[in-house]
Amino acid sequence: MYGWIFRHLPGPLWLRIVTSLVLIAAALVLMVQFLFPWMSHYTQFTDSTIGAASQP
Amino acid sequence: MVLQEKARQAAAPPAGVVILRGTVQIVGELLITAGIILLLFVAWQLWWTNVESDARQSEVIKEFAQDLGGAPPASPDASAPAVTGEEFGDPVVSAAPGHAGTIGIMYIPRFGPNYTRPIVEGTTSDVLDTLGLGHYGTTAMPGAVGNFAVAGHRQTHGAVLDNIHTLVPGDKIYVQTRDGYYVYVFRNNQIVMPSRTDVLEPVPTLPGAVPTERYLTMTSCNPRFGAEERIIAYSLLDSWRPASAGPPAEIADQVAAAVGKG
Numbered sequence: 001m002y003g004w005i006f007r008h009l010p011g012p013l014w015l016r017i018v019t020s021l022v023l024i025a026a027a028l029v030l031m032v033q034f035l036f037p038w039m040s041h042y043t044q045f046t047d048s049t050i051g052a053a054s055q056p
Numbered sequence: 057m058v059l060q061e062k063a064r065q066a067a068a069p070p071a072g073v074v075i076l077r078g079t080v081q082i083v084g085e086l087l088i089t090a091g092i093i094l095l096l097f098v099a100w101q102l103w104w105t106n107v108e109s110d111a112r113q114s115e116v117i118k119e120f121a122q123d124l125g126g127a128p129p130a131s132p133d134a135s136a137p138a139v140t141g142e143e144f145g146d147p148v149v150s151a152a153p154g155h156a157g158t159i160g161i162m163y164i165p166r167f168g169p170n171y172t173r174p175i176v177e178g179t180t181s182d183v184l185d186t187l188g189l190g191h192y193g194t195t196a197m198p199g200a201v202g203n204f205a206v207a208g209h210r211q212t213h214g215a216v217l218d219n220i221h222t223l224v225p226g227d228k229i230y231v232q233t234r235d236g237y238y239v240y241v242f243r244n245n246q247i248v249m250p251s252r253t254d255v256l257e258p259v260p261t262l263p264g265a266v267p268t269e270r271y272l273t274m275t276s277c278n279p280r281f282g283a284e285e286r287i288i289a290y291s292l293l294d295s296w297r298p299a300s301a302g303p304p305a306e307i308a309d310q311v312a313a314a315v316g317k318g
Contacts, residue, residue: 029098
């Protein structure tokens, strides 16, 4: 899959490497901004309050 | 024989084999990706949230310092003896700010000389995850007769109360607000189930009792890296100093470092 994507990126080899790095960085940003905060609602140990007022 | 075998394979792998190989490869790569994402998530939660929250909380403290006017009397009267509450009268109790408003700064020398964390109104995740210790809106304000209760993360998002179990009875906990400095003394801790809202009562765990003492109650997750229970730390107000009297000598350096000398 990743090999297929890499082969279908346009441009010479150096440009494809740069494009891959940009894509990886973009995926990381998306994960940190959206995916991980959403996932953290399903882990337990961020809950430090008493009562049901703010259970995530 | 071997040569023939190779030649046959190279010539024409059946279509079914090609599809199967491709499918297995894609599934394998997706599984590896999922594993990497989970590892990244763990790193994000246990490490990166702390980096982010520490930075944000430093900003909150800076904003609070600017709000104080930039020039708190950072030259405490070192010659003055330790003063008790009576000399300054009853502690000033201010009204609670709006949601996510900064109440003040907490200094806990037991957690390290540089332990300064903002205290912010509210206990929703937007406060606790980034801004610092969250004040339970239904409880009293610092210095008031009754229970001033705050929550903080044990792990992740700054881990503001990671070392709550290391408090020793008699440890001082300093709360700085716009009005002054409230010195609480740690008394004991208690491990309870998350449903025990009575620890937030004006007299902790005694619903309906009329308070005569000024409590500070801190709540956090227990055990570390888990949330099956809550650890509660109770402290009692020992003394207070108005802002004009300067910070207590024991934390003068921390106050100067946190809010600046103007």
